[in-house]
Structure formats: structure tokens, C-alpha cells
């Protein structure tokens with residue numbers, strides 16, 4: 673992929689994600705009258721019929737995957753597991769390099785296909801390693817179905833601003849959203 677195509681591709685996936693976020697805000701507004709706390713869930717996730725996310729990763733940030741994965745796997749719901757010859761790959765994790773997009777990572781659900789997580793090397797490499805680790809765990813949280821948190825949730829792993837988040841494991845509100853979706 674050349675740089676130009678890469679950029680337009682990122683813009684495209686960002687608008688898909690924006691659509692999801694906008695949908696989520698509407699949903700949050702609707703739910704807030706009935707639920708005591710706001711829930712942050714995506715309408716899609718990478719979990720297959722066997723309650724697994726079979727993933728394949730080729731990324732500079734691969735060293736941070738085991739920590740991110742164990743944080744979610746330990747919550748007792750769907751499990752991330754490495755894709756093998758006998759499984760269907762549910763999620764592909766890879767990198768892009770884009771100076772034009774102020775995004776650290778993106779989760780892109782693909783209807784009827786393999787979901788994607790992209791890390792933007794250009795942005796990620798500006799971050800200290802703890803924040804990089806946090807972004808990796810955060811994007812995995814999207815793949816398991818959780819949405820971004822914004823105001824009032826700055827301590828959450830799913831807080832939407834990767835440059836300020838130093839938590840690398842799910843926090844209490846992440847867990848309560850997870851439990852609403854999977855328990």
C-alpha cells in the first residue's frame with residue numbers, strides 16, 4: 673500500500689469508527705434514563721460462535737499483546753486465542769504508518785469478515801511504552817465489544833484519549849461494561 677492509499681484508507685476507517693461512536697452516543701442517551709450508570713458498548717465485536725477471538729498479529733507492539741490479552745481473558749468471558757491452522761481467523765492485528773491521522777489505534781469491525789486492529793506507528797512511537805501498552809489493551813477491549821469512554825471516565829482503560837491513559841488492565845468501569853455484555 674503506498675502512502676497516499678494508506679492515508680485515504682485510514683480516513684475511511686476513521687469515518688466508519690465515527691459512525692459507531694455517534695451511534696453509541698445516541699444509544700448512551702437512550703439507556704441513561706433506565707440504567708444507573710452509562711454503558712459503553714459497541715454494536716459489533718470480534719467474538720466468534722465459540723466465544724473466542726482467534727487472532728493473528730504482525731505488529732511492532734506484539735510484546736504488549738500478552739499483557740493486554742490476559743487483562744481481558746481474566747474477566748471470565750470470551751477469550752483471545754492465537755489463530756491456528758484449524759481455526760477461522762476472527763481478528764488481524766497489524767500496523768500502518770500515517771502522519772495525517774492523529775489516531776494511535778483503530779478497531780475496525782468487518783461485517784461478514786475478519787475484523788482488524790491497526791496501530792499507527794507514527795503516533796504510537798511518540799508515546800512512552802506504558803501508554804503504548806495501554807493503547808494495545810484498549811484496542812483489544814474494542815474487539816471484545818466495549819466502546820470508548822470520555823468525560824468522567826479518565827481512569828478507565830477504555831478512555832478514548834490514548835495519550836493520557838497509563839492503565840494497562842481493565843478498571844472497575846471497564847469491568848462493569850464487560851459484565852453487562854458477557855455475563
Ligand SMILES: [Zn+2]
Pocket residue numbers: 810814819820830831832
Ligand atoms: Zn477507543
